[in-house]
Amino acid sequence: MKIYIKDYYQTKFGELWDKSLTDLIFETVSVLLKNNNLSACDLSAVFVGNMLSGVLDDNLLLSAKINEILSNAGLPVIRSEAACASGAVAFFNAVNFLKSGQGKTVLVLGVEKMTDFSSEEVTTALASALSGPEQLAGLTFPGAYALMAKVYLEKYGYTQEHLANVAVANHFWGSLNPKAQFRQKISVSDVLNSAYVADPLKIYDCSPISDGCAGLLLTTEKTAVEVSACSVATDTLSLSERKDLLVLDSVARSAELALTSAGVSIQEIDLLEVHDCFTIAQLLVLESLGVCGKGEAGDWFADFDQNKPFALRPVVNTSGGLKSCGHPVGATGVKQIGELFLQLSNKAGARQVSGAKVGLAQNTAGSGGLSVVSILTR
């Protein structure tokens, strides 16, 4: 059975102090239903990705809360948690629900409310997706990726400028996205002059703490954008159990599964939305996907030119990525797929990539413990 995307909506991402988790969900659900002349009864199920509402806010059983927003329609509402890949795992569940013939139209939501809490509290909450020994060592997520970055720079002779190029490019795209948290362009020197968070990563190498919600309507009725594949793969939780610190096995495995399932090669992909929680993550993902060879992503990305932003193919992170668009962790995976939908249906405005036919979204959990790769085709 073929699955299609009918519509997409994203709230503004950012520090939304006037909006609660429920407000963000309400806005997304209301707009999607209204714009498509649907009521809750027209949906077969809802799938929602969220990581932190239980850890940070004593706020669980989102299923029943969402049912209240849906006028107590009594639908199955299924929550997924896979750290920063919670949203894409919800999408995976939705696709498979429809493929199994259990319904015709489903809603996929990704949502997170993070800015009500101090950075220490959020750092600790996110670190619950690190292994026990890593937590006991006081490791943080910037720290985990910094351990990878240190080896990457040393092994291939790259500098912090090669990392900074990623942040500069993603801020360029974010400046064109009205829903992005940060809309200002930045320079390499802005990145290099920012303070260290976890050496060699600086503030501008890191995605921000964000609030936001993203939602997709999936259907079995034909639309312009087909979901050609969605695959999940895992790796070890602990960095110390990895054979190679610079290979994200979960990314490589999920990409191989999805590309095989969709019957396309990585060279045929026009658009990528990849998980740039930190600048080093984007480079390692590009290599693990096979867009670049091992150790080549730093050089490849140095060719990005803001005056010819569409020249470097595949075009990467036109949403602004996690870095500039923001990273409400449960929402990110849904937003990445939503960005591909906007691009493939010619609704991406100033950042529209003309002629794009195939897009790939990659969403990472933790330091690479899980990855979801989804492929959309026009």
Add this chain to the structure above:
Amino acid sequence: MKSFKNPVKIWRRQAKIRSYLGKVGKVLSFTVIRSAGLGFSKFSPYVVVLVEFDDKTKLIGQYQGIAEVKIGMKVKAVVRLAIQEDDDSPLVYSIKFVQL
């Protein structure tokens, strides 16, 4: 931070660390944590290292040596205080590393 307050959970986690004592290895990577989580902020900045022991097993822990840490540097596993949530909380120990 519930995980660092329950004595039973701490005992369970710490029961295994004896086997690491005195083990020798080299630093594969390191970072300096400058923005830490709850309970660890009062120690920041601190150095976290990924160490490969001579038997090829690996462990992540804090580095407590005096010398500047470098990739490839030889280190030894020791037991040190990791964290104490507050005056009423148990002391939590962990494996840390010093220069060999």
